[in-house]
Amino acid sequence: MLYEGVLRKMRTELGSPIQYFLVFKNDFINFNQVLNKKLKLEFIKFECLSCGRDRKIYRQGFCQNCFYESPSAGDWIMKPELSTAHLNKEDRDLEYEKKVQLQPHIVYLANSSNVKVGVTRKAQVPTRWIDQGAHEAIEIVEVPNRYLAGITEVALKNYVGDKTNWRKMLQNDIEDVNLVEWREKLKNHIPDEVMEYFITSNTETNLEFPVLQYPEKVKSLNLDKTPSFEGVLKGIKGQYLIFEDNIVFNVRGSEGYFVGININ
Known part of the structure; x- marks a missing residue:
């Protein structure tokens, strides 16, 4: 067919x-x-x-034209810390940016090939983890906008990776870890303005791929x-x-x- x-x-x-x-x-x-x-x-x-x-x-x-003009390809997509809609400041299209940036976001830990920190809209959990090929993941904080998620990710990247080794992920070269322990270990490195959004009582999500x-x-x-x-x-x-x-x-x-x- x-x-x-x-x-x-x-x-x-x-x-x-x-x-x-x-x-x-x-x-x-x-x-x-x-x-x-x-x-x-x-x-x-x-x-x-x-x-x-x-x-x-x-x-x-x-x-190429749309990549540099479309609001859905702004730099804040890949770098959430560059989000400015919470300040009422436009990048390419403020209405679009408010719609996407000013909604609940999750900072999470995922284990695909190694433990990494990431950001996604709350509505994209667990889709984001699936897309990354993570066999286990856990939320760290839930914040009201993309900017707060972005600065949290930047702070935590000093202590945990932010990239997936896609070759190891595809070869299933993985190691199970305790993500609850990782979350607690990183807690003290969360920015002060985000600490109130820390999630204290959740468990890992485990994912099975076909x-x-x-x-x-x-x-x-x-x-x-x-x-x-x-x-x-x-x-x-x-x-x-x-x-x-x-x-x-x-x-x-x-x-x-x-x-x-x-x-x-």
Whole structure:
């Protein structure tokens, strides 16, 4: 069966295991149902997630113009500490920025390949952890805006990592740790203005991914270099499809690519 559409990050549903869906304009694929089947993936054209034009994707699913103009690609997306909506100051579109920044945010610890600190909107828990391929995670603070979450993350980065080793995550090279102990250890490093939002009594969330076979060595599929690929799907973790022969494909890293997917 042939499916066509523009790639966006896969939608997920919490379960044992997590359910993964690739949603197109007129159809969707539940990848859990096609494990061990052969998929043929073909790049057709670009489709910018903002303007919709067939322009080469620059970053985060946007063409170069939209990346520097769209409010959903502002620097505060990747660096929450740069958020200014709480000060009524505009970056690119104050109405949009207020909508996103002035809502509850979570600072969390997640363990994908190592323990790391991160920030997400409360509405994106546990989706954010799933997207990162974390097998365990815990909330540290819940704050009313993105700025407070950002300065907390910056403060804690001096004592814990803020990056995931995606290769180790995909190889399932993981170690279980006590995230409650980690949370307590980091408590004294939370900024004073955030301390009142510290979460004192919660437990770890554990996540199970639908993977039949992890890669021994990771080989990344790039649609620019390999516009047509065929392989047997062996698993899904984070935002990656894992194929036989150690090949992995980052769906989110290819947002804005219009593709055809044939499932046999």
